[in-house]
Amino acid sequence: MKKVLTIAGSDSSGGAGIQADLKTFSAHGVFGMSVITAVTAQNTQGVFAVQDITRDVIAKQIEAIFEDIEVDGVKIGMVSQVQTIEVIAEQLRHYAPQTIVVDPVMVSKSGYHLLNPEAEVTLIKELLPLAMMVTPNIPEAEVMTKMSIRTLKQMEEAAKIIYQMGAKNVLLKGGHLEDDSTDILYDGREFSYFSSSRIATKNTHGTGCTLSSAITANMALGYSLNEAVSRAKEYITIAIQHSLSIGKGVGPTHHFYTLYKKAGLIE
């Protein structure tokens, strides 16, 4: 069985972060492992507190996994602070896993800064050069490039700038634009487009976490980069189509819809 690691924050409500990542891994039939960078008190309505995990305990979690288990893919999500990023980068340079997907999580849908703004530069400098792929959403790409992004043309321009920052591939997600949800992949030579119609739902908590985890799982399973993104896009689209009205705010995606359907557990 393929073994995949998420390095990210915990979301107590189970819709995003570590919890979304592990559910996505399970749904893909890969064995999920986790390094927790921060614990958030969070639900569908907002983020209410964050406790960062110390540099030492983050290093020890990474060491415990890599010294014992072969890792087929790593996804990085919420990294919170400068020292968190530095220790992750140091450890990953040492263990050098083949596939690293970086989701540059900055601000939650409810507007909470999950990444200290002072650490934005560190994330770009330390993590992007290690990344097989980086998956910014539009607001994150705007922070990274300092440009305003409203059109597909501007998304392409931004993807080129982010590529120059060191990631081998850039997947710029279009979930925040108004039209269809088109994600753009740039590999330094050409663009590929992954489109779906916009689904009319408020329940999109954890969509970004889910997509980057699905890409990591598919890459670990041996799919080419384009195939991995295409399958992950299909997965997130179904997960949003069948998202769950849990809680009073922005509900989570449904990770097991396809599995349940195949097993005849739902109509």
Ligand SMILES: Nc1ncnc2c1ncn2[C@@H]1O[C@H](COP(=O)(O)OP(=O)(O)OP(=O)(O)O)[C@@H](O)[C@H]1O
């Ligand atoms: N309403 C929607 N309908 C269809 N696809 C969507 C919708 N919203 C987001 N997506 C898709 O979901 C994936 C995640 O994109 P999005 O831009 O929402 O990520 P994000 O903002 O990083 O999420 P998060 O809140 O977890 O940080 C992308 O493939 C995007 O195209």
Ligand SMILES: Cc1ncc(CO)c(N)n1
């Ligand atoms: C812990 C965590 N990671 C990522 C996100 C994505 O927005 C979130 N809301 N919470």
